[in-house]
Amino acid sequence: MAFDLSKVRNIGISAHIDSGKTTLTERILYYTDRIHAIHEVRGKDGVGAKMDSMDLEREKGITIQSAATFCEWDDYKVNIIDTPGHVDFTVEVERSLRVLDGAILVLCGVAGVQSQSFTVDRQMRRYGVPRIAFINKLDRAGANPWNVTKSIREKLSLNAVMTQIPIGAEDKLGGIIDLIQMRAFIFEGEGGREILEKEIPADYVAKATEMRAAMLDSVSMYSDELMMELMEGEIPVNPRTVIMIREAIRSGTLSNQLVPVCMGSAYRNTGVQLLLDAVTYFLPSPPEKHNMALDAQGEQVPVQVDPEAPLIVLAFKLDDGRYGQVTYIRVYQGTLRKGDTIYNQRTKQKVKVGRLVRMHSSEMEDISVTQAGDICALFGVDCASGDTFTDGSVNMSMESMFVPEPVIKMSLKPKDNKAVSNLSKALNRFSKEDPTFRTFLDKESNETIIAGMGELHLEVYVERMKREYGVECEVGKPQVAYRETVTQRAEYNYAHKKQTGGSGQFGRVVGYIEPSEEMDFEYVWKCVGGSIPTEFNASIEKGFRQSITKGRLIGFPVVNMRFVVTDGQSHAVDSSDNAFQAAARGAFRQAYAAARPVILEPIMKLAVEGPGEFAGSIMRTISQRRGIIVGQSEEDGFARVEAEVPLAEMFGYSTVIRSATQGKAEFSMEFLKYSPVPPDVGKTLREEFGSKLIVEEDD
Numbered sequence: 001m002a003f004d005l006s007k008v009r010n011i012g013i014s015a016h017i018d019s020g021k022t023t024l025t026e027r028i029l030y031y032t033d034r035i036h037a038i039h040e041v042r043g044k045d046g047v048g049a050k051m052d053s054m055d056l057e058r059e060k061g062i063t064i065q066s067a068a069t070f071c072e073w074d075d076y077k078v079n080i081i082d083t084p085g086h087v088d089f090t091v092e093v094e095r096s097l098r099v100l101d102g103a104i105l106v107l108c109g110v111a112g113v114q115s116q117s118f119t120v121d122r123q124m125r126r127y128g129v130p131r132i133a134f135i136n137k138l139d140r141a142g143a144n145p146w147n148v149t150k151s152i153r154e155k156l157s158l159n160a161v162m163t164q165i166p167i168g169a170e171d172k173l174g175g176i177i178d179l180i181q182m183r184a185f186i187f188e189g190e191g192g193r194e195i196l197e198k199e200i201p202a203d204y205v206a207k208a209t210e211m212r213a214a215m216l217d218s219v220s221m222y223s224d225e226l227m228m229e230l231m232e233g234e235i236p237v238n239p240r241t242v243i244m245i246r247e248a249i250r251s252g253t254l255s256n257q258l259v260p261v262c263m264g265s266a267y268r269n270t271g272v273q274l275l276l277d278a279v280t281y282f283l284p285s286p287p288e289k290h291n292m293a294l295d296a297q298g299e300q301v302p303v304q305v306d307p308e309a310p311l312i313v314l315a316f317k318l319d320d321g322r323y324g325q326v327t328y329i330r331v332y333q334g335t336l337r338k339g340d341t342i343y344n345q346r347t348k349q350k351v352k353v354g355r356l357v358r359m360h361s362s363e364m365e366d367i368s369v370t371q372a373g374d375i376c377a378l379f380g381v382d383c384a385s386g387d388t389f390t391d392g393s394v395n396m397s398m399e400s401m402f403v404p405e406p407v408i409k410m411s412l413k414p415k416d417n418k419a420v421s422n423l424s425k426a427l428n429r430f431s432k433e434d435p436t437f438r439t440f441l442d443k444e445s446n447e448t449i450i451a452g453m454g455e456l457h458l459e460v461y462v463e464r465m466k467r468e469y470g471v472e473c474e475v476g477k478p479q480v481a482y483r484e485t486v487t488q489r490a491e492y493n494y495a496h497k498k499q500t501g502g503s504g505q506f507g508r509v510v511g512y513i514e515p516s517e518e519m520d521f522e523y524v525w526k527c528v529g530g531s532i533p534t535e536f537n538a539s540i541e542k543g544f545r546q547s548i549t550k551g552r553l554i555g556f557p558v559v560n561m562r563f564v565v566t567d568g569q570s571h572a573v574d575s576s577d578n579a580f581q582a583a584a585r586g587a588f589r590q591a592y593a594a595a596r597p598v599i600l601e602p603i604m605k606l607a608v609e610g611p612g613e614f615a616g617s618i619m620r621t622i623s624q625r626r627g628i629i630v631g632q633s634e635e636d637g638f639a640r641v642e643a644e645v646p647l648a649e650m651f652g653y654s655t656v657i658r659s660a661t662q663g664k665a666e667f668s669m670e671f672l673k674y675s676p677v678p679p680d681v682g683k684t685l686r687e688e689f690g691s692k693l694i695v696e697e698d699d
Helices: 021-031 055-060 087-099 115-126 145-155 202-222 224-232 239-254 272-282 417-433 455-469 534-547 577-595 612-623 653-660 679-688
Strands: 008-015 067-073 076-082 102-108 131-136 160-162 164-167 175-178 183-188 194-198 259-263 292-294 300-302 312-321 324-333 335-337 341-344 350-352 355-360 363-367 369-371 375-379 388-390 408-414 438-441 448-452 473-475 483-486 490-498 505-515 521-525 561-569 597-611 628-635 638-646 666-676
Touching: 008 021, 008 087, 008 115, 008 272, 021 067, 021 076, 021 102, 021 272, 067 272, 067 355, 067 375, 076 272, 087 115, 087 312, 102 115, 102 145, 102 272, 115 597, 115 666, 131 145, 131 272, 145 160, 145 259, 160 202, 164 202, 164 259, 202 224, 202 239, 224 239, 239 259, 239 272, 259 272, 312 417, 324 355, 363 375, 408 417, 408 455, 417 438, 417 448, 417 455, 448 455, 455 473, 483 505, 490 577, 505 577, 521 534, 534 561, 534 577, 561 577, 577 597, 597 612, 597 679, 612 628, 612 638, 612 653, 638 666, 653 666
Parallel strands: 008 076, 008 102, 102 131, 131 259, 160 259, 521 561
Antiparallel strands: 067 076, 164 175, 175 183, 183 194, 292 300, 312 324, 312 388, 324 375, 335 369, 341 350, 341 388, 355 363, 355 375, 408 448, 408 473, 438 448, 483 597, 490 505, 505 561, 597 638, 597 666, 628 638
């Protein structure tokens, strides 16, 4: 199954929620003959979009899980991953971008750059993913591609260059003008399949000429030949210059110094085929995207996108269904065949590839072989997300992806005791599939706790437990993942003594604790002169690490602390590993209150968008929640308010904002930082959690 790697594209489609990603993917599948009828996202016709295969996705009209598919366009093989837009499911975008070579950043033609656009752009930068911008929804009232392109430049600091302009706007959107070829394209017939190429309409010639000159001025920076011709005068439109301009745009895009801007309306079947052409012209093939692996010494080594090289495969996503686990993989190096034996670099176990499949949303299409540069899936292989497989001839692992920490928790209790077994199966599956979904048993309350990225994240999993496993749960009030820390230095001098007949326990530690800006836990050994044998150094550190798992203010983990040991005392017989662990725990208890501990709460980056007439109401809802407004803008009657708000105040906000804006505003949140709670809130929290620690308050 050898294929030309230069004609392979691995792309993702990412954007703010409700920008039209899934609708765009549906049209791409239709025009590449992967599906034979177009269905809309919310599934009003009882079918729903192909890439939203989960019933919950079709009902809510949002993408919850990333979905992969494969199609062909003009002899190019294109692997596509459609990703969620909601920030609660950001890990789906994260792991998809980790394995992709290029991406389409979809932007709403009315709203432009929105809150999640920033997050997606940051993720693309993290993995060095070149992108094309697609300005969608140009058929909507208020659509303005020039303003959107300007906002890409100003807000995302990207060198956005328009390669197309629309013919007409809003309900009069009639087609697209390609500035490279200087031709007009009209999309007619069933589903916009019939493309009519025409001369540019007379009343658009001047605008197209002006925009082409601006495009050439920008893209000539990436081609010496084009720059020379531009300096000599106007560049004519002919096959040679068209190729020259495309190569210049491609060069700028691959170096992440330029973002070509395409446009259209996926819903109105306009401009999608031209976008597919742009994917083949401008985005990288697998050999053009440089990837690194880690060798046995942890050093970075380049990966060769070569079918003949030793095999290196990364498992980047799991779907553990009723009939077995589907493991989505990216083949970085070598060739993988059905029946091959591969080695898991993490577990050092051998695995036989029983079934090799290509995913088409929820459907599996069997294949016998795949090679470097391809994205497909293994069926029935047990592994974890982020595992690397090789053929055993190399000891290399691909670098793992970034996984954010959960910020919200809630308790679960099955209504029926018979459902406990199914609940356990569901929790094991979901925590295995999703690295941001955590579950554990609270030792004090004996309750099952689930943790995730937001209310919607956890609500979706609770609903899936009910639908897929028949488990109905009573859900406890969402709980914020607070933290504790200290604000000043405090000394300790603690001796642990215990005599029970025979050899006892003895260990004394002397030193201080203080805030640490650099890391959550820092341990420094400054004990000299042999007062504590160095063999107990690790014991003391272990005792301190045990102490910070549960703070003494409200019982949440302690972060950003430095523990320094300067002196101590040991006993030839009674000192032991356990004795010095206990001494460290006692030292922590002794010094903690004197170090002025404070409670930290997660602060969320909030963005609310809605009609300008409701800007005042939006800001009031934020102020009522201890929010600090950090930015406000209004454009074309559309207001955007950015703020920093404590997560504890945001429960139920969706109902409040709908009520305050007649259902016309939307919001998104993502974790920003941890900050100390105000004194009155801290006092309330200590009372709520039954804290008995007496802390000196500042006057």
